[in-house]
Amino acid sequence: MLRDVLRLSIRRYADRLGVSPSMVMEWKNRGTSLVPVPETQQILDTALAQCEPHEREAFFAALEAAPGAAPGSAAGALPAGMARLEPAVEVVESQQRWREVRQYLNGNRETLSRAAAELYDPALRISGTPMLMAPAWKAAEPVPLDQVELVWTDDVPEVLVTGSEPEAVATHPLRAPGVRFDRYTLAIRYISAPTLFENRPSYRLTDVNWTPGAGRLTFGLASYFDKVDLCEAVGHEFAAAYMEHQEQGGGDRLAWGGLPLRRLVDDPFDPGLRAVTPAITTLLIRRRRDGSATFLLHWRDPAKVVTAGGLYDAVPAGEFQPGSVMSAQSPQDFDLWRNIVRELNEELLGAPEFDGSGGPLQYERWPLWRTLERARVEGRVRAFAFGVGVDPLTLAVAIPSALVIDDELFDQLFGDIAAENAEGVTVTHWNGQDVRGGIPFTHQNVTQFINNEPMAPPGAACLALAWEHRDLLLSRRTDPSRRPRSRP
Incomplete structure (x- = not known):
């Protein structure tokens, strides 16, 4: 009955309670004949207590109106005090502490990232940013994206660390007295769900190989929550320890x-x-005829996103995922460049996100894709990969890259940039200036964002590496014979 009042699917209701969908289905099938065991009753009582007042009122009204219920008998049919039910104190305190740490994590990611980077070899850091990149994961110089070969494998190694180990217990709050959420994503969904929070197939990186002018990345399949369950828990653990460390002076x-x-x-x-499961973080650079350039940034709204909330980041940026659940192992979406174009469509033009529920995207019928692909062959659009890096705070992995677009083409395609999108806002005003055409790509501005602004480590890495290799990126050399190298 509570599920009906909350208008949740069986899976969403199960996630909210922290139980399996099969258990919810059993409750539904057994109906009023089911007598919950004490632990299950406590979970349900806690869930009801944490509902909004109007939801509890609707529940009691539905209970009283149920067949066989005598008028006014709803409260009497419930455990004593249910109408005024409050969740157990230990549960409230556990979830409140978790919420405080989560808010601290989202409000201080840049500071925490720099502190977490101190745990690792300084030689791994990219040009003054917190982002880590092992020598084997870093390209010697920017590699044209069409020279990065993607290889598919079904032979993915068994995951050894998932975020469900006993070592993760401190990052999982109580959902009932003595019972903790067993995954970090369940705690997020139940306690502090952002606007965008869906588990979708994601490409899982299994091998990295860079050679001069080329690269080879091997992928299998995993899910987005595989990443969040571990990476955000690792970040949460660090934030809690850092808070305590600061409180103790x-x-x-x-x-x-x-x-x-x-x-x-x-x-x-x-x-x-x-x-x-890496994200692809791309710095969009607008190349002008006079040789100057500007770059675009995005501010990620912590109320809308799970990762990197409250930070500036390069734009476009997004998880490397198939555009459809039907094309997870198809070359249709298994392509870095196509992933970037989908993110451009969402973040600069404000288009709805491809949520993976529809059929495969027909790229050849998509005007934006056709125009950009033609421009890439002509040299008016150039895309590069810098390597593969690790955010030291959460250990989330990203592929830093750069996308250089000629000025006229940029105006043609993105003249009316969407100020707001599903993940945050595009930076259109900064330092008292109108920067809808981009922030001037100068050493002063690059340094300002890397050193003095709250930047996501992958975005900071993109800025640093783009500035380091600016002559190559902004040159007009091109080789029209190059074509994407990917295969399933």
């Missing part, structure tokens, strides 16, 4: 001893240890 450096979950990921560059 400590400095900015933390020791490994209080980070048991992070210690399980002893090599953040080992794709066989965990499910590495």
